[in-house]
Amino acid sequence: MKPAKLHYWILVWFSMALCCWCTSDAFTQSDVHFHPWKKLYFAHHWPVTVCKMNANDCHDPPNYWTIHGLWPDRAEDCNRTWHFNVTEIKDLLSDMRHYWPDVLHSSLNRTQFWKHEWDKHGTCAATLEILNSQKKYFGKALELYQHVDLNGCLLKAGIKPSSSYYEMTAIKEALRRFYGVTPKIQCLPPEEGEKAQTIGQIEFCFTKELQLVNCTVSEDESNPMQAHLKLGTSELSVCHDDLPTYYPSEVQDHK
Numbered sequence: 001m002k003p004a005k006l007h008y009w010i011l012v013w014f015s016m017a018l019c020c021w022c023t024s025d026a027f028t029q030s031d032v033h034f035h036p037w038k039k040l041y042f043a044h045h046w047p048v049t050v051c052k053m054n055a056n057d058c059h060d061p062p063n064y065w066t067i068h069g070l071w072p073d074r075a076e077d078c079n080r081t082w083h084f085n086v087t088e089i090k091d092l093l094s095d096m097r098h099y100w101p102d103v104l105h106s107s108l109n110r111t112q113f114w115k116h117e118w119d120k121h122g123t124c125a126a127t128l129e130i131l132n133s134q135k136k137y138f139g140k141a142l143e144l145y146q147h148v149d150l151n152g153c154l155l156k157a158g159i160k161p162s163s164s165y166y167e168m169t170a171i172k173e174a175l176r177r178f179y180g181v182t183p184k185i186q187c188l189p190p191e192e193g194e195k196a197q198t199i200g201q202i203e204f205c206f207t208k209e210l211q212l213v214n215c216t217v218s219e220d221e222s223n224p225m226q227a228h229l230k231l232g233t234s235e236l237s238v239c240h241d242d243l244p245t246y247y248p249s250e251v252q253d254h255k
């Protein structure tokens with residue numbers, strides 16, 4: 001075979017291999033996963049409840065709702081080659097420490113929590129241009145946090161941490177009136193011998209254009225969501241409308 005011809009065959013072989021690579025399972029085996037998603041869940045958690053739920057080293061949990069994460073539905077770990085780099089968000093660090101603290105591990109290296117959120121959720125959210133860098137993803141979440149102002153909303157509605165109980169429907173109604181949408185509200189179920197659930201997490205749903213929408217939790221959607229709520233919140237589930245609801249001000253409860 002003449003060298004020119006050999007080059008030709010190498011080229012043909014290479015093109016075919018490339019073509020198969022692109023169309024075969026090689027894509028799903030790679031480090032980059034494309035998961036279509038529709039909605040973002042912007043989760044706030046109540047640090048006192050988070051600290052009640054877990055063996056941890058919580059110290060003086062903040063007495064305001066903090067960010068848990070900004071999560072595309074139906075997608076996680078989308079790009080394992082895109083490593084978290086705290087330097088990329090150095091301008092955001094003081095806000096991050098305040099509004100997005102690692103509630104459970106307050107004395108450990110805080111960047112681990114942010115790394116986890118980036119690896120699992122941020123790399124999927126990054127398919128949107130407005131979220132396609134670490135700075136944009138974390139920065140936008142902080143912006144949404146100020147915009148949503150859950151703490152301000154609850155305060156205005158007179159819903160404050162307390163040792164008495166709230167009706168879940170009253171909390172829901174206050175949020176719905178304020179935002180025009182119904183968020184997803186999660187609680188710790190009542191402990192043995194108790195009658196009240198404990199509010200722990202409030203998730204707002206956003207479209208890809210970052211418009212608030214109702215979080216309608218249909219049955220078929222609940223499974224994929226369950227999977228990614230495992231992080232430190234394995235015991236939280238959607239609150240019951242008809243149970244009294246405790247919104248605790250301290251980790252040690254009033255029993």
Ligand SMILES: *[C@@H]1O[C@H](CO)[C@@H](O)[C@H](O)[C@H]1NC(C)=O
Pocket residue numbers: 032079081082083126
């Ligand atoms: C995956 O991450 C790398 C950075 O490590 C980036 O260059 C690439 O564009 C990302 N791919 C997708 C599909 O987001």
Ligand SMILES: *[C@@H]1O[C@H](CO)[C@@H](O)[C@H](O)[C@H]1NC(C)=O
Pocket residue numbers: 085086087088
């Ligand atoms: C982290 O980001 C900074 C700022 O963008 C960059 O200078 C540095 O090289 C990055 N480090 C790694 C390990 O990629």
Ligand SMILES: *[C@@H]1O[C@H](CO)[C@@H](O)[C@H](O)[C@H]1NC(C)=O
Pocket residue numbers: 109110111112
């Ligand atoms: C925290 O972890 C990051 C990387 O995971 C590391 O670069 C940094 O030095 C650590 N900081 C402390 C105080 O341990």
Ligand SMILES: *[C@@H]1O[C@H](CO)[C@@H](O)[C@H](O)[C@H]1NC(C)=O
Pocket residue numbers: 180181182212213214
């Ligand atoms: C959310 O649902 C309520 C009814 O539960 C409806 O009145 C409202 O218009 C919906 N909002 C949006 C933004 O879809």
